[in-house]
Amino acid sequence: MKTYQLLKSHCSKIFFSGTGNYWYEGNAIGNDKSLFYRLYAIILISTYAFMTVLEIMAALIGDFPNDEKSDSVTFAVSHTIVMIKIFSVILNKNLIKSLNKSIATVCETYENPMLMAEKYRIIKINILAYVLVVYGAVAGFVFEGLRKLFSGSHFVTIVTYYPSYEDNSSLATSFRVFTTIVLSVMMVTMIVSVDSFTMMYLIIFKYKVITLRHYFDGLREEFDRNNKSDAKGASEKLSKGLIEGIIMHSELLRILKDIDTAFGTVMAMQLCQSSGSAVSLLLQIALSKDLTFIVGMKIILFVVALFFLLALFLCNAGEITYQASLLSDAIFYCGWHACPSQKPPQRKLGSIVLIACVQAQRPVVMKAFRMIDLTYATFLSVVRMTYSVFALFYAQNK
Structure with missing residues (x-):
């Protein structure tokens, strides 16, 4: 599937998730300025925000047992971050619209159908796996709520300031069920409008870089074929193709800066x-002495969901760094050194290649907070640090 079709299809899903129209072709997807849509979006986002505020109040001033108090802190922190991510994408809507147009058109002429099919398959696998992991974590909290209900307590997934722990009235039960539904819908908005959108952009950009590398490889193959019969024509064609490739490379570097601006806060x-x-x-597991199997699975599934998304972000960002590092060799070996002609355009070809290689050798590394590299190494460091803290407290508790 072409990048244009892929992005347009996803933007239509984002539109229905309530965060706006991110497509650059007018109202081709829908009118997010209509009164009905604005009302729909305001109700949706306000409901998420209201629930998050109640979670924060529960964490700060709520009177709950230890297990629900821990859940309230976890959800308050997690959902506050989710809201920040949602608002960061909404605030960058105009930039993302222009990004959609730029990334859909750059290198479009040279996209290989097999490579595009591979890109589409990778995106589908990543998003499907993430959806399963996220809703697996949600299911863990729902099962724990049902276990409490059947053991004589009350059903609860999201711990909010209202209702209180002692309140088992019908209204309180209805509100707890309502917050569970809101959580499920909120996860849809988070997945579609934020996380999968960011992930998709990283994967698309990676394949744009691969397409550009194949383009430079193709220049050398075409030059070798043409050079046997028409050396002058082959040299001129190589010169024009090389300049076009360098322009595409510069455009990709510009797009990457815009991606960092639009989705940097999310990552x-x-x-x-x-x-x-x-x-x-994990500290709940390390410090708790009466942890049930379902509670343990609930926590583990949540941790897996958090690290799985982080892995998708950092590993795809790290793959961009790796693929970009291969461009300098592809540019250098494009065949410029074999050009026989010594006319002015060809005499300058070596200088053009040198400048392009220097530009391609600069590390293309996305950063969080403009300080932390988004790479494989960072992901491994976070995993090691988290496990070290868990192992330390677990050993002391034993």
Whole structure:
């Protein structure tokens, strides 16, 4: 599937999730300025925000047992970060619209159908796996709520300031069920509008870089074929193709800066969420002496969901760094050194290649908070740090 079709299809899903129209072609997807849509979006986001405020109040001033108090802190932190991520994407809507147009058109002429099919398959696998992990974690909290209900307590998934722990009235029960439904819908908005959108952009950009590398490889193959029969024509064609490739490379570097601006907050906040919340959750396992199997699975599924998303972000960002590092060799070996002609355009070809290689050799590394590299190494460091804290407290508790 072409990048244009892929992005347009996803933007239509985002539109129905209530965060607006991110497509650059007018109202081709829908009118997010209509009164009905604005009302729908305000109700949806306000409901998420209201629930998050109640979670924060429960964590700060609520009177709950230890297990529900821990859950309230976990959800208050996690959902506050989710709201920040949602608002960061909404605030960058105009930038994302222009990004959609830029990334859909750059290198479009040279996209290989097999490579595009591979890209589409990778995106589908990543998103499907993430959806399963997220709703697996949600199911863990729902099962724990049902276990409490059948053991004589009350059903609860999201711990909010209202209702209080002692309140088992019909209204309180209805509100707890309502917050569970809101959680499920909120996860849809988070997955569609924020996390999968960010992930999709990283994967698309990676394949744009691969397409550009194949383009430079193709220049060399075409030059070798044409050079046997028409050396002058082959040299001129190589010169034009090389300049076009360098322009595409510069455009990709510009697009990457815009991606960092549009989605940098999402990845930075996910880094905080995965490291901070995971430590908090694992400490519950390390310090609790009467942890049931379902509670343990609930915590583990949540931790897996947090780290799985972080892995998708950091590993795809790290893959961009790796693929970009291969461009300098592809540019250098494009065949410029074999051009026989010594006319002015060809005499300058070596200088053009040198400048392009220097530009391609600069590390393309996305950063969180403009300080922390979003790479494989960072992901491994976060996992090691989280496990070290867990192992330390677990050993002391034993």
